[in-house]
Amino acid sequence: MENNFSPMSETAYYILLSLLEERHGYGIMQYVASITSNRINIGAGTIYGTLGKLEKGKMIITTREEDKRKYYQITDEGKEVLQIEIKRLEELYQNGMEALNHEK
C-alpha cells in the first residue's frame, strides 16, 4: 500500500485523530487546540486544504452536510494509516526514553 502520508505532518495526524469521531472543520480546529493546550492552532486554509487532500486519499469521508457545514469522519484505511503512524511515534518515544535513561 503506497503510504504517502508517512511521516505525517502534525496537522494531518491531529486531523485524523479528531476524526475518529464525526466532526466539522471548525470542530476539528477547536478539538486540536484543546488537546494540545493551544500549542497547535490549525488555520482555516490549512484545514480546508488538508481535509480535501485526506478525502482524496480516502483517509476520511464526508458524512453529511448541515447548516452549511460539512461533517467528516475517518475511514478504515485512515485508521490503518493512523495506527502505523502511532507505532512509528511510539518507537521514537521509547528509544528516546531508553537512551536518556541509559545516560544516567
Place this chain on the structure above:
Amino acid sequence: MKNRIMNNRKYVRKTFLVHQYEEEEIFLSDMRAQGWKFIALYSGVPTMYEFEQCEPEEYIYQLDYVETKNDTEDYHQLYQDSGWEEVVPWNALGGKWYYFCKKSDNNDEKIYTDPESKIGLFNMLWKKYTVFLAICSFFEINGIIACFHMIARDASFLKIVAGVGIVAFTSAIIFFAYNMIAISLKKAQLEKAKKERW
C-alpha cells in the same frame, strides 16, 4: 433628519503579484492601522485599492485562493466560524481570491499554518498558470503562423491584426511565465522550510 454620512475615501494604486501575497497582507494591515479600511478592489495596471476612513485598528488580513469547484458554502462557513470577516472576492483564472480580515489581538494569526498546505496552494496556482500559458502559447503559435501566411499574401490589415495579437499573447506569456518562476521560487522556499522541520 437622516443624514447619510459618507466616510472619506482613499484610493491607492499598487500591484502585488501572486507570490507577493504576504506583502499585500501587510499593506492592508498597515492601512487599517492608519485608519483606512479596505473595502474594494478594481482591476487595472496597477490594481486600485479603495479604502474607507475608520478608527485605526490592529487587523490581520489574509488572502486565500479557491477554485470555483471548491468555492462552496462550507468553505465560507468555515472561515466565518473561525472568526474571519470576508472583505472582497477577486476573480482570477477560474477561481477567486478572497480577502479575509480579523481583529489582531496581538497575535499573528494565519490561515495557512503548515508548509504542506501552503505548498498545496501554490501547486494549484502553478497548474492554473500552466494551463493559461499553454492556451496563450497555442494562440501565439497560430498567430505567428497566420502572420507568415499573410506576409506571403501581403494582406496588410490582417498583418496588423496578427501583429497586435502576437504582441498581446507574448505579453501574456511573459506575464504567466514570470509568475510561474516566482511561484516556483516560493515553493522551493517552503519545501526547504518543511524539510528543516524534520
